[in-house]
Amino acid sequence: MQQDGPVGWQRQRSETFVFDGYEWCPKQGRAVFRYQLDGMTLSERFDFPLAEGAERRSKTEALGAALDLLHWTAGISYWKAGCPIQVVFAGRSPDAWQAAWLNRLYREGLAEFAYRQGLSAQKFEVFESDRPRPPAAPSQGLDDSFLVPMGGGKDSLVAWARLERLGRVAATLQVGQAGLIGSVAARTGSSHWRIERRIDPRLAELNAAGAYNGHVPITAINAAAAVVLALLHGHGGIAFANERSADEPTLFDDSGTPVNHQFAKTLAFERMLDAWVRHYLAPDLAVFSLLRQDRELAVCREFAGLRQFHDVFSSCNRNFHLDGPRTPRWCGDCPKCRFVYLGLAPFLPPAELRAIFGADLLDDERQIDGFERLLALDGQKPFECVGESNEARAAIQWLSRRPDWRDHAVVRSLAPKLKAVDVPELEALCQPGGSQLIPEGLLHAS
Known part of the structure; x- marks a missing residue:
């Protein structure tokens, strides 16, 4: 019935x-x-x-x-x-x-x-x-x-x-x-x-x-x-x-x-x-x-050079609810916003990132806990489409060595927590590798 x-x-x-x-x-x-x-x-x-x-x-x-x-x-x-x-x-x-x-x-x-x-x-x-499985399609x-x-x-x-x-x-x-x-x-x-x-x-x-x-x-x-x-x-x-x-x-x-x-x-x-x-x-x-061999950091590095899109793109999922967007491009307060900001920071100066997001997320003390969750020091990342915890750790470590980033509140707070962690170098994480299904003619498209 x-x-x-x-x-x-x-x-x-x-x-x-x-x-x-x-x-x-x-x-x-x-x-x-x-x-x-x-x-x-x-x-x-x-x-x-x-x-x-x-x-x-x-x-x-x-x-x-x-x-x-x-x-x-x-x-x-x-x-x-x-x-x-x-x-x-x-x-x-x-x-x-x-x-x-x-x-x-x-x-x-x-x-x-x-x-x-x-x-x-x-x-x-x-x-x-x-x-049973039928014959393969022509x-x-x-x-x-x-x-x-x-x-x-x-x-x-x-x-x-x-x-x-x-x-x-x-x-x-x-x-x-x-x-x-x-x-x-x-x-x-x-x-x-x-x-x-x-x-x-x-x-x-x-x-x-x-x-x-x-x-x-x-x-x-x-x-x-x-x-x-x-x-x-x-x-x-x-x-x-x-x-x-x-x-x-x-x-x-x-x-x-x-x-x-x-x-x-x-x-x-x-x-x-x-x-x-x-x-x-x-x-x-x-x-x-086409990006299967690349980690998020490598994609961020490549995207940093595509400046013709910096004023229109958004990776914040609060734009894509079924009943309409709930933020003007970036909410600035979700794991996705934080990871994209952190991933782009090694490849763009602070002023350019502020222009994209409308705020400096790495210099906001209220963001420290949110960024720390990206590091997954407790073994759990946020339930979101974010990169590897090692990528977040490498980015924080790299920024802590940069004069234009090391005094930002989030970097200053989190970098010491990585001293007891084996953190790979950022450049190593930007190298392609791993299995993929990319057609031969496109394999070296980057």
């Missing part, structure tokens, strides 16, 4: 979640994904911008398989409201390999959510299938152009600049309506596409009724939406801007299991997405992060 709202619903009694199929309108580029939570009907809508040839490409099997990926990935926002152990597919359903993939996404992508709610993420393995005849997903911050701009120097940028992309991202993308001068996403308002009603609520792997949802757009427009590559730093867990729980706020930005998830795309959708669609 279906119901329209959460009257009488209790998360502790949540039993069943249904992936209730989806509707795709190729002429409008609109996908409506349907779900049911304990009989409550829910839906989410994505509107994709169309381009020449998009309607023809929208009728391919690959596009249908990409919509499956987005449907099942976006469902994480609704499933987590009650975390029911029974999952049903009323429409298309995953095979055994895909079920294992989804179990890992829900388990590790919701690890922070589980940690904060006092739940066991191991119980989030709710997908089952005995269907090539889709995609071209050699790229989409660059934009988040409004420094990372996507560095990725864009690297491709632009090679003459390879086709278009920038955003998911959602955030005006700041559009303004930043306009500064690049590239074509810009916007995928509109409409979450079911009944999710807010569920939250008000006591649903489980918390962090979801939004980057995984946005990545799946980007894959749909790439197939619609015929792009052969999606160049994400996720750094090597994202692989460091936020903390380890009492059982020693890593909990990573940035799971959907890790190399592990990148490999998962690549494997899904190449087998089920298009072997000629490359999905990779």
